[in-house]
Amino acid sequence: MMRNRITIGIAGSGGDGVMVLGSFLQKLAAGQGYFSQMPRYYGAQIRGGGTAVKLSLDTELPTVPEDNVDIMVCFDWSRYAEFKSELVLAQDTVVLCDDTEAGQTDLPGQHLSAGFSRESRTLTGSALNKNIVALGLLTKALALSEERVRKAISDDEELTLLKDNLPAFEAGEKLAAGFPLSQFKLSPALDDSPRVIFHGNAAVARAAIRAGCRAFFGYPITPASEIMQEMQAELPRQGGVIIQAEDEIAAAGMAVGASLAGAKAMTATSGPGLDLMTETMGLASSAEIPLVIVDVQRCGTSTGAPSKSEQSDLNQAIYAAHGDTPRVVLAPYDIAGCYRLTIESFNIAEYYQTVVLLLSDQWLGQTLVAASSDFLSKDYHLKERKRPAGKDSDNYRRYQLTADFISPMAAVGDAGLVYQTTGLAHNEKGEPASNFETMQKMNEKRWQKLAPLRQLDELVTVFGEEQSSKGIITWGSSAQIVLETVRELGLQRKVKVCVPELIHPLPDKIGTFTESVERLLVIEMNYSGQLYHYLRSQICLPERTAVYARTGGRPFSRRELAESISELAG
Amino acid sequence: MTEDTKDYRSGIKPVWCPGCGDFGLLSALTRRALPNLGIPGDNVFIVSGIGCSSRIPGYINTYGFNSIHGRAVVIAQGAKLARPELTVIAIGGDGDFFSIGGGHLPHAVRRNIDITCIVVDNFVYGLTKGHISPTTPNLERGEERLLSQPFYPPLDPVLDMLSYSVATGSSFIAQGIASDVAHLGWLIEEGVKHKGFSFINVLTPCVTFNPPELFEKIKAQVSYLKEGEPVQLPASSKEKPWLHDPADINLSLKLARFPVLEKAHLGILFQGKED
Numbered sequence: 061m062m063r064n065r066i067t068i069g070i071a072g073s074g075g076d077g078v079m080v081l082g083s084f085l086q087k088l089a090a091g092q093g094y095f096s097q098m099p100r101y102y103g104a105q106i107r108g109g110g111t112a113v114k115l116s117l118d119t120e121l122p123t124v125p126e127d128n129v130d131i132m133v134c135f136d137w138s139r140y141a142e143f144k145s146e147l148v149l150a151q152d153t154v155v156l157c158d159d160t161e162a163g164q165t166d167l168p169g170q171h172l173s174a175g176f177s178r179e180s181r182t183l184t185g186s187a188l189n190k191n192i193v194a195l196g197l198l199t200k201a202l203a204l205s206e207e208r209v210r211k212a213i214s215d216d217e218e219l220t221l222l223k224d225n226l227p228a229f230e231a232g233e234k235l236a237a238g239f240p241l242s243q244f245k246l247s248p249a250l251d252d253s254p255r256v257i258f259h260g261n262a263a264v265a266r267a268a269i270r271a272g273c274r275a276f277f278g279y280p281i282t283p284a285s286e287i288m289q290e291m292q293a294e295l296p297r298q299g300g301v302i303i304q305a306e307d308e309i310a311a312a313g314m315a316v317g318a319s320l321a322g323a324k325a326m327t328a329t330s331g332p333g334l335d336l337m338t339e340t341m342g343l344a345s346s347a348e349i350p351l352v353i354v355d356v357q358r359c360g361t362s363t364g365a366p367s368k369s370e371q372s373d374l375n376q377a378i379y380a381a382h383g384d385t386p387r388v389v390l391a392p393y394d395i396a397g398c399y400r401l402t403i404e405s406f407n408i409a410e411y412y413q414t415v416v417l418l419l420s421d422q423w424l425g426q427t428l429v430a431a432s433s434d435f436l437s438k439d440y441h442l443k444e445r446k447r448p449a450g451k452d453s454d455n456y457r458r459y460q461l462t463a464d465f466i467s468p469m470a471a472v473g474d475a476g477l478v479y480q481t482t483g484l485a486h487n488e489k490g491e492p493a494s495n496f497e498t499m500q501k502m503n504e505k506r507w508q509k510l511a512p513l514r515q516l517d518e519l520v521t522v523f524g525e526e527q528s529s530k531g532i533i534t535w536g537s538s539a540q541i542v543l544e545t546v547r548e549l550g551l552q553r554k555v556k557v558c559v560p561e562l563i564h565p566l567p568d569k570i571g572t573f574t575e576s577v578e579r580l581l582v583i584e585m586n587y588s589g590q591l592y593h594y595l596r597s598q599i600c601l602p603e604r605t606a607v608y609a610r611t612g613g614r615p616f617s618r619r620e621l622a623e624s625i626s627e628l629a630g
Numbered sequence: 631m632t633e634d635t636k637d638y639r640s641g642i643k644p645v646w647c648p649g650c651g652d653f654g655l656l657s658a659l660t661r662r663a664l665p666n667l668g669i670p671g672d673n674v675f676i677v678s679g680i681g682c683s684s685r686i687p688g689y690i691n692t693y694g695f696n697s698i699h700g701r702a703v704v705i706a707q708g709a710k711l712a713r714p715e716l717t718v719i720a721i722g723g724d725g726d727f728f729s730i731g732g733g734h735l736p737h738a739v740r741r742n743i744d745i746t747c748i749v750v751d752n753f754v755y756g757l758t759k760g761h762i763s764p765t766t767p768n769l770e771r772g773e774e775r776l777l778s779q780p781f782y783p784p785l786d787p788v789l790d791m792l793s794y795s796v797a798t799g800s801s802f803i804a805q806g807i808a809s810d811v812a813h814l815g816w817l818i819e820e821g822v823k824h825k826g827f828s829f830i831n832v833l834t835p836c837v838t839f840n841p842p843e844l845f846e847k848i849k850a851q852v853s854y855l856k857e858g859e860p861v862q863l864p865a866s867s868k869e870k871p872w873l874h875d876p877a878d879i880n881l882s883l884k885l886a887r888f889p890v891l892e893k894a895h896l897g898i899l900f901q902g903k904e905d
Contacts, residue, residue, distance in 0.1 A: 275712050301711040304741045306737040310704040313697075317677070317708025321716065325708070343698050472675045472693040480640070480687050480694035491642060491688060492696070500698065 062247040065436030067126040067203065069147035070194075071112040071190035072135030074105065081133070082113035083428060084195050084222060084256075090257055090430035091212045092205055093249030095122040099427040101146050101617065102367050110139035114147055117202065119249045122395070122431050124541045127617040129153055130547045131201070131244060133194050135176070137161050145614050154241065156197075158190060172239055179231040189228035192221075196232020201241035205248075207283045255431040260398040260424035261328075263435075264354055265290030266566045268326050271442060273352070274300035275318035275325040277311040279333060282355035282366040283422040287328040308333035312340035312353065319349050320481075322471030324406055328354035330371050332363065334380070341415050342381035343483045345506065348459065348467070349407040350445065354402070354418045356425040357536075366442055369422035370612025371536050372586035377417045378564045378594060380492030386507045387415040389564035390519070393539035396435035398424060401561055404519070407443035412509055413469055419563075423537040423615065445469050454561075457488040461501065465509035510565050520569040525554030530628050531577035532557045533570070533595070538585050545621045554629045563591070566598045580605040583621065584613045638664045638671060642692045648819075651845075652683045653836030654808030655721075655750055660690055662815020674717045677706045679731060681723035682757050683750035683834070700731025701849040703738050706745045717822055718745040725755050728764040728791045735791070739800040739827055741904075746828040749791070752836040756891065760839035764789035767844070767891060770863075792831050792899070793886040796879065801826035801902040803882065805895060807852060808834040810843075813896065825904040833894055847872055850892055855897030860886060864893035876901045 068085070072078045079100070086096050101112040116125035128150040134140050135158045138509040140147070153177040157164075159178045174197065176190035183189065199209055222229060237553050258266075265287050268276070276295055278288035288304065295302045301318070305311040308329050315325040329337065334355045340482045344351040357373045360366035362386065377389045388408050400419060410417040448456055448468040458479040460467040467488075470477035479490050485502065487493035523543060532555060534542045539559040546555055558573040574580060574595070580602045582592040591607040595601060608624045638660035646652045664674065678684035680699035687694025693716075697705050701871035709883065721882055727749045729737060748751035755761040768787050795803050800826040806814035814832060820826035833852075835845035853862035860871040867888070874897075882900035 061747035138894070228771075262685040275708065277708065301712065303707075303741070304793070305704070306733060309701065310734055310737070313701040314708030314711070316697075317710075318712035319708075320705075321675070321713035323712035325712070326730055337696055340701070347695075472695075472709060473673060474718045475672050478672050478691060480690075482688070482696035483694060483698050599728030 062203070062245045063243075064247055065163040066117050066128050066131070066244055066246060068115045068117070068161040068198065069129035069132040069400070070111065070115070071132070071140050071143050071147060074108040074111055074602065076111075078113060078135070078371070079416065080221070081195055082115050082221065084484055086115055086200055086257060086428060086430055087216070088204055088209050088212055089117050089202070090255040091216075092208050093255065094119060094246070094430065095124050095255060096430040097124055097422060097427050098142065099125065099568060101143050103142065104365070104367060110142040112143040112147060113258065118245060119247050121152060122429050124544055127619050131156065131198070134158070134161070135190065137164055137167055141267035154239070156194070156239070160187070163297040170498040173241065174235060176232075180228055180233065182225050183231060185329045189225050191227040192225045193232035193235065194457060194552075195222070196229040197236045197547070200233045201239075201244045203245040211581060227424055235564045246432070249440065256436065257428055257430045258395055259426050259428050260392070260395060260420050261286035261356065261426065262290050262397040262453055263351070263395055264328065264402045264418070264420065265294065267399040267408070268352070269294055269300075271324065271403040272442065273324045273326050274298065275315065275323040276300065276302045277305050277314040277318075277327050279305050279308045279311050279329065280317045281330045281333050283358055283425050284328050284333070284354065286331045286425065287356070289353060302614055308336035309340065312351070313512045313585035315351055316340055316344050316349050320472045322473065323412060326352040326354065328356065330356050330358050330366070331360050331376070332362040334373060334376060335378065338380045341387060342383060342385050342414045344626065345381065345387055346483050347481050348413040348469070348506065350413050352405045352409050352418065353415065354420060357419060365613050367422065368613040369501040369537065369615065371421055371538065372590065372612065373419060373586050374563070374586070374590040374594065377419055384507070384511055386505055387564070388412070388419060388510065388513065389417045389419060391419040391536045392424065392560055392561060393536055393559055393561055395424070395429040395431050397561060399435050400440070403440045403442070407441070411443040412466065412513075412603070413445065414506070414510065421535065421537050448477055458490040459486065459488045459505070461488060461505060465505045480484070508575050513562065514565050514568045516562055516567060517569045519562035520558065520560045520567045520573075521559050522556055522573060523552070525553050526556070526576075528556040530553060530555045530630070531573060531579070532581045532625070533560070533573070534583040535560055535563065535591055538583055541616045541618065541626075542583050545618045545625055548618060549622060549625060551625065551627075551629050555625065563594075570595070571599045574599055575603055578604060579628055581608060581624060582606070584607045585610065585616065587611045589626035633902050641687055642688050644689050645685055646682060648837050649837040650682065650752060650836075651752060651808030652686065653835070654811050654814065655683065655748070656689055657811045657830055658814035659816055662811060663818035663822065664692070666815070669717050671848045673715065674719070675706070675709050676719045676721060677702045677709070678720070679722035679726035680757070681755070683723045684726060685720060686721055700726055700729075700734070702726065703731060703734045703747055706747075707738060707741065707743050710745050719822070721746060722749065723763075724749060724753065724765045725750040725758070727762045727795060727880045728789055732764070732791070735795065736798045739795060739798045739829070742801050742826045744825050744827070746818065746830065747787050747832045748818065748832060750834050752834040752840070754836050754839045756836050756839055764791070780795055788889070790887065792884060795829050796883045796900050799879065799902060800829045800900070801904060802828035802898070803886070803900040804829070804898045805831045805833065807849065807894070807896055808832055809849060809876070810896070813854070817898070820898060824901065825873050833890060844872050848894055851892065852894045852896050855885070855895050855899065862893065864888055866892060
């Protein structure tokens with residue numbers, strides 16, 4: 061019997077080639093149409109330490125990996141313990157330990173000793189190619205099309221390393237016959253056209269360029285740095301500018317300067333960096349300067365756990381900055397959303413002349429996903445700033461009060477439209493003005509211009525049956541596993557799930573959803589239930605509302621969510 | 631005032647105290663540097679931080695941004711990168727550029743992006759009403775009578791950002807004085823013309839929070855630098871005067887290191903490579 065889904069764990073020490081093995085396998089499978097997700101688990105070490113990936117291959121959808129792994133490849137069993145809650149072994153998990161592990165006393169009962177290092181040494185004199193040997197074994201075990209694997213190896217530049225070490229790969233293929241792996245054969249993908257492989261950080265960077273971003277300023281921070289790296293590689297080719305700033309204050313400040321001069325500008329960071337950008341958010345909100353900030357959330361508080369995922373920057377995104385500081389908060393929940401919502405972030409920032417925070421997280425940002433390329437080839441409508449019609453500097457009012465509260469914005473350097481602006485309370489001309497009436501009007505302007513966003517129904521997705529009286533609200537990467545758990549429990553008809561991608565200002569559609577249910581469950585990955593409290597502050601929730609919220613650092617498992625979801629379903 | 635020079639002043643009346651040195655900078659910009667350079671107002675962007683002098687963009691008829699404390703120089707860099715044809719000038723006080731924004735300055739220097747940074751150094755936080763700044767004279771040097779009146783004197787030594795900027799190799803480093811508008815205007819012109827990061831320190835009186843003796847003492851012993859001519863050294867120096875060479879960073883550093891209360895050198899201290 062062939063399977064439609066398989067979950068493979070790979071663990072080892074830094075230098076064992078865990079990432080290379082995982083991503084090559086993902087790539088070869090994606091070339092044959094298989095969908096997949098491959099989250100990365102790693103610690104705070106600079107080099108060495110443990111590293112692990114979990115790869116789920118699926119014939120139909122890019123599903124979140126199962127809790128349990130079917131095959132566990134381990135190059136260093138002493139490292140496995142660091143990841144035992146992410147890579148859970150079941151009774152029937154086949155554990156393939158490297159031959160170098162033979163003699164270790166704590167190996168699991170069902171382990172098999174596979175000669176990854178031995179084969180590598182026989183061929184090359186060193187154990188360096190053991191991951192390539194393992195790759196050969198796995199492609200055979202999964203019954204990937206041999207012909208297409210060979211073609212990929214010969215054609216794909218990113219697989220050069222594999223091409224150069226083909227004997228090790230072939231040795232691995234031969235090894236496969238010696239192990240009881242026949243139950244792991246995958247059915248061919250339903251549609252065998254090649255998948256694209258992206259992590260959320262790359263999707264954000266690509267989408268930013270697609271949206272017309274031509275100025276990026278960043279500062280290295282885990283787990284957001286890949287956005288800056290992608291921009292570094294691509295933006296200069298597009299005629300854009302990129303600077304690695306001296307800190308996040310400078311990064312955000314430079315983006316504001318570039319935006320004033322007419323460029324679509326962005327910065328990307330994680331929680332600690334967002335702390336530093338807070339004053340600039342206030343400035344951009346007050347002076348109505350379009351600015352996109354991406355926050356790839358990691359575990360807080362303070363330095364927290366930089367390489368692990370959490371959804372705990374929501375309060376900061378919604379409320380940070382002194383004074384009444386309007387802004388927009390968006391949160392994608394899958395790879396296509398990372399791309400689409402980055403474009404949406406620019407559209408909103410530019411059109412409404414405000415700050416947009418895009419809340420990604422470590423899971424979304426760094427999990428490599430093999431997905432359909434539809435989101436790349438789709439048409440996206442781009443919105444631009446309103447520009448002044450004339451060139452009459454004497455009468456130009458930068459903050460003119462209009463019917464929709466949006467004032468035409470000249471770019472600094474535009475001929476004939478000289479104006480001065482400031483973070484001080486200001487009047488329609490942009491001149492400092494701190495009288496009560498002006499300040500009240502300007503607050504109203506900055507808040508009310510965002511009101512139409514509440515009607516953007518397309519940024520709130522409701523899954524399930526409209527008449528269900530039981531509902532879940534969840535957001536960000538947690539939504540993926542919630543949706544899968546509901547489906548696997550067979551509760552799609554009983555429990556509907558609301559996933560808002562626009563969180564602030566609160567979309568009306570969320571209120572409609574909460575009014576339509578008798579029982580509500582809010583699921584999110586932070587200790588204090590930030591979304592739940594935000595919702596409570598804005599709308600009435602059903603009397604029977606429960607919250608499943610806990611610290612991040614460990615992905616939600618299906619098993620753990622099943623309990624509260626079944627309880628909700630009653 | 632000719633019709634041209636009038637164009638660079640906006641209609642807004644400055645909030646500064648009568649006699650404030652900031653008027654000198656305003657004149658140097660609007661009556662000298664900008665008209666002489668002949669750059670149209672809509673091609674100039676003046677970014678400031680927070681402080682008395684940072685109110686200046688509102689008084690000048692160019693694009694302007696009175697932004698937030700310490701960040702003028704980063705906003706200026708972003709704007710210049712996005713629109714290189716702009717003439718971008720960052721203006722702020724000693725608190726703005728040397729204290730809260732001090733971390734940005736060396737990085738602006740090393741990037742050598744073509745902007746002009748003007749520090750209005752009045753040795754005090756005027757807008758908050760007389761607090762000490764990184765350039766407030768230090769008590770240990772026996773300068774008690776030169777301190778601002780209402781607050782306790784600083785225990786920290788003066789932060790000498792002029793020497794620091796020379797040391798980091800800013801490609802154009804100059805010092806002017808607010809009381810000599812013609813000379814200051816010329817320095818700003820040269821700074822704007824210089825292709826690269828230009829840093830101009832402007833010695834400025836605060837008539838409200840500093841005793842008049844402070845600026846009088848500075849003014850009494852300033853010396854104007856001229857390329858190829860002997861430099862004047864303070865009485866305490868035992869060195870033989872050398873001929874001023876703004877291309878020699880080591881000689882420039884020596885000039886910058888003399889305390890302003892002993893000898894403030896006005897002119898172009900150092901001019902390095904252009905961008």
